[in-house]
Amino acid sequence: MTKVRIGITGIAIESSTFSPHRSTVADFHVTRGEELLARYPFLREDRPSWTDDVEWVPLVHARSLPGGAVTEEAYAELSGEILDRVRAAGNLDGLFFDIHGAMSVVGRTDVEAALAAEIRAILGPDVLISASMDLHGNVSRALATALDLITCYRKAPHTDAWDTRERAARNLAARLRHGGKPKKAWVQVPVLLPGEKTSTRLEPAKSVYAAVDEVEALDGVLDAAIWVGYAWADEPRCQAAVVVSGDDEEVIATQAERLAKSYWDARRDFAFVAPTGTLAECLEQAVASTARPFFVSDSGDNPTAGGAGDTSWSLDVLLRTPAMVDSDLTTLYAAIVDPEAVATAVEAGVGATVSVELGGKVDSGPHGPVPVTARVEAIDAEDPVAGTAVVFAVSGLRVIVTARRKPYHLESDFLALGLRPREADVVIVKIGYLEPELYDMAADWLLALTPGGVDQDLLRLGHAGIERPMFPFDAEMADPQLLPELL
Template sequence: MTVTGRKLRVGITGIAIESSTFSPHRSTVDDFHVTRDDELLARYDFLRERPEWTEGVEWVPLVHARSLPGGAVTEEAYAELSGEILERLRAAEALDGLFFDIHGAMSVVGRVDAEGELAAQVRAIVGPDVLVSASMDLHGNVSRELATALDLITCYRKAPHTDAWDTRERAARNLVARLRSGGKPKKAWVQVPVLLPGEKTSTRLEPAKSVYAAVDEVEALDGVLDAAIWVGYAWADEPRCQAAVVVTGDDEELITAEAARLAQSYWDARRDFAFVAPTGTLPECLEQAVKSAERPFFLSDSGDNPTAGGAGDTSWTLDVLLRTPAIVDSELITLYAAIVDPAAVAAAVEAGLGATVTVELGGKVDAGPRGPVPVTARVEAVDDADPVAGTAVALAVGGLRVIVTARRKPYHLESDFLALGLRPREADVVIVKIGYLEPELYEMAADWLLALTPGGVDQDLLRLGHVAIERPMFPFDEAMAAPALRPELL
């Protein structure tokens, strides 16, 4: 469709969460931050700062829900959130376009392709002529149903995701451009039977660096509107979970050929993807960190990373730390961020600063690797105004400082630690429930190891027990035959 001579009406909606089906955590409505109307509109700075392409557009904020990654979304929560999206779409005056801001790895209990189902329901309401453009995380999944229901679809090109807002802007800008210049583009879609964790596909390193650099080259070709490669989400057990490529444009022959080329490059590189940092067991990593002269020395407690969907209370690593004399019975200062345990936080707050408290810490949601761990510690700090954690405390056991939070919270910034009086730059060892280090921690780390720890986002995919993914798939079927990788025009 082409719209000229009047203001375009473009709706904004979506649900964004990354959820592990291997985590016992369940995401409820309380885990989501829901925005509507002006609050939703205010989320997108580029709508105010880019008059060169936003002028002449009436943005219609409907409802958007986003959450920290976690376990699968309950059916009740999904029904409530998706129900409001569909209700508001039905009630909205006629739209020309819709900006669909999602993650792409939302798992819902009892469903196998939540985003695909939601996109199909959205399409049924808005009809065939309204252009729908989706922005996604590169760790999302692109099923045929999802790709078919959308007119434009794109994803991040950087991991860590330093281009997340650039991607949302691109999705909205391409939508407006198409509404003005006319016509639905074609989409060349192909899935690649490879499923790898994000920690093996960081665009900081080869081969992902070169594979993703080619996306920009494809996008720049005449006849191509956009190109995207999805790594997929490794910690859900659903048929859609695999890598995918979509090239969008008007030249069918070109976009098909380029989608095949990008898909082939990803497949060809599959064996070359390696972890973003040296890896080892937790005891091995601790031994190296303690002996090293590099400070601060960072370790990733990767199996329970809350920003990948981990429960955030797996206590296996804590148990190892407490049984490591070089950590608790030495002059070293070790920071551990963080374990969610509202009962332990409440006990520490009640005891007060400087008091000694005995708690059963962690292992209450994800008790698989290790149940609650008995800890007797000094209450070193309390922050009762953390906007994410609610209340956070620091518990000291010898040289170890354990951050415990009332609500799940990732620790990605120096300010997260400073709020509790903890100074990571001055620490000897900093252990974070994370996969690849986020940019601020990455720049801070004098050295870094990725510990292969258990949890709902275990980096060792083969020991998680996938049964519903499509097979054969690399690396589950190491000797599988090369796939055809023939893109479909949707």
């Protein structure tokens, strides 16, 4: 059988328009050639048989830790290379478009749709384009129209991320051999909720997303997907969406409406993935509890949702809480990005006492830099993400400070700095819902509703560009029709 040629490209970032952080080219890890192919487990050794008659054409892919909006200069450089490489790729039968779906660019809206349209203009109408997305991405009509196949994760936390990418590529290869372009039934749902209220660990999201597998198994259906949308960007596309694709128009339209209505009907039942409170309330409960380690999420500045990572509001609270600094408790705080403070610590060396103005230099809205006098307890100058990470000790409080933004999701992240989270009393992490390893480690857990660029209290952020009415901004709005459109 003649091999089909499938290109691979994309830009993947989740961008908070409420964060003052700006994402530049330096924030992206860019892969090309064999390094890009090696990114995908299903394209390494022991490839599945469905890849046998595919010639994979690696173009260029850029991915970044979530952050603030991408600068126009960075987007022009990254998208320009994508378009140039698509033009130079020769005849392609298909394109695997690996994106997040919540990229914002300063001065633009719906940028993934615009990029997909530019790629479509180069490839022409007959080349099939298949997108893999995060379920916290957004699907406008323009994006759904520019793509032939489109799917997203079905788990939050995203334990199925690589399964989803493989499904998007596998479906593309299959449709290039047989069936061609599927029909798509698309409908948006006027609901905008944070991921911490829509985790598939809990009801109602658990059942809502379980129905996606049921729909996909029906005759006439190729794929089904529900997008929660991205809550911390202020664009009309930011809302939930459903796409069901296949060859039976009646079935896919009926099932898209079914999934959309199930999401709408559950809108008031979505609840935070853990008990919540102010940071002070959460700390009080953590101290009083006998559960160890006790985790607290500093959710408003979560760098894996787009927070700047240097919001110092919570650090100020910790330093003014006697149980955190004037007791026998061991408390870990991960982490604050502050390259100036890291440089001071490195120059002074382990064991030295330094005075720094910590955090609040990028996102100073909630609180400015916090004066800290601390002992330098550890330095890791070879962290592949943070660049350099240091530990500042203030009595029983250990504060991780990084030269570059880094989320702390793994036990190994702490161990690299000589910190043992399993033996700590309290662990405070800039995160929303706990990632699997931390979730399994936590004896108990609370979600602190703290300020920052990814504030969980959406109503106080000040959205002005989203479509209205929308739940929960218009809590008593009338039921929408939710009639899918065939694209």
